[in-house]
Amino acid sequence: MKTPVSSMVLVLVGSLIGSIGAVYLKSGAHELRRHWASLLLNWRLALGIAIYLVSSVLFVKGMSRGELSVLFPMVSLGYICTLAWSRIFFNEAITRVKLYGVGLILAGIVFLGLGSR
Amino acid sequence: MSSISTPEVHVADPAKRRQAILTVIGCTLLVAIAQYLIKSGANQLSHAGLVATLIGIFTILPLFAGYALYGVFTVLFVGALRHGELSILYPLISLSYVWVTITAVLAFHESMNPLKIVGIALIIGGVAVLGYGGGGK
Numbered sequence: 473m474k475t476p477v478s479s480m481v482l483v484l485v486g487s488l489i490g491s492i493g494a495v496y497l498k499s500g501a502h503e504l505r506r507h508w509a510s511l512l513l514n515w516r517l518a519l520g521i522a523i524y525l526v527s528s529v530l531f532v533k534g535m536s537r538g539e540l541s542v543l544f545p546m547v548s549l550g551y552i553c554t555l556a557w558s559r560i561f562f563n564e565a566i567t568r569v570k571l572y573g574v575g576l577i578l579a580g581i582v583f584l585g586l587g588s589r
Numbered sequence: 590m591s592s593i594s595t596p597e598v599h600v601a602d603p604a605k606r607r608q609a610i611l612t613v614i615g616c617t618l619l620v621a622i623a624q625y626l627i628k629s630g631a632n633q634l635s636h637a638g639l640v641a642t643l644i645g646i647f648t649i650l651p652l653f654a655g656y657a658l659y660g661v662f663t664v665l666f667v668g669a670l671r672h673g674e675l676s677i678l679y680p681l682i683s684l685s686y687v688w689v690t691i692t693a694v695l696a697f698h699e700s701m702n703p704l705k706i707v708g709i710a711l712i713i714g715g716v717a718v719l720g721y722g723g724g725g726k
Binding site: 517520521531554557558562576577578580582583 | 627
């Protein structure tokens with residue numbers, strides 16, 4: 473089975489949007505208290521979930537044509553973005569351990585992609 | 590844009606950080622099962638438009654079950670995000686590729702080869718580095 477470019481674009485855009493969704497999920501998560509209102513009035517959490525849903529729809533459309541093992545690796549774009557978002561929005565340090573860990577993961581994803589041709 | 594960062598300083602509790610990491614690692618199994626279900630449902634949608642895709646999420650059982658599992662995953666993930674760093678927890682989800690690749694070989698008859706095995710090993714290594722390095726401090 474061949475993987476069309478349109479599927480790749482959908483999955484790439486989906487992964488970028490997904491990483492932004494994760495930022496809102498985390499900022500929303502920190503506002504949760506033991507009260508129903510903190511869940512219902514939590515617009516950051518709601519926005520995070522909404523962005524996640526949009527990215528999932530893009531994934532479904534993207535993955536409906538093409539090879540699973542080619543398309544999933546393209547989500548790796550989201551991991552690189554997440555390192556940057558975490559630094560910018562949550563002041564999380566970009567440590568050597570994180571770079572090694574994410575580097576190994578990206579290398580693994582590339583190998584999975586190569587193995588799928 | 591900086592207004593979405595939380596003003597409070599998060600003092601990391603090592604036990605809770607470890608628990609958050611283990612939760613997300615466990616969650617990757619849910620993601621893999623969800624993605625298997627979504628992939629098998631998505632095959633029925635290969636020529637559908639965006640609206641038909643949205644309707645399909647509710648009418649095609651494997652798609653619906655896959656998204657329901659994603660819902661469970663999201664609840665657990667949000668809980669974990671309260672106690673861990675996003676830059677550690679988000680990349681851990683890549684462990685789901687390992688399960689997805691194994692599922693693709695077993696269920697969708699894609700081939701297994703040395704490159705994929707190296708890829709799986711590297712991802713497990715990366716998750717281990719993030720998990721140990723990010724949880725212990």
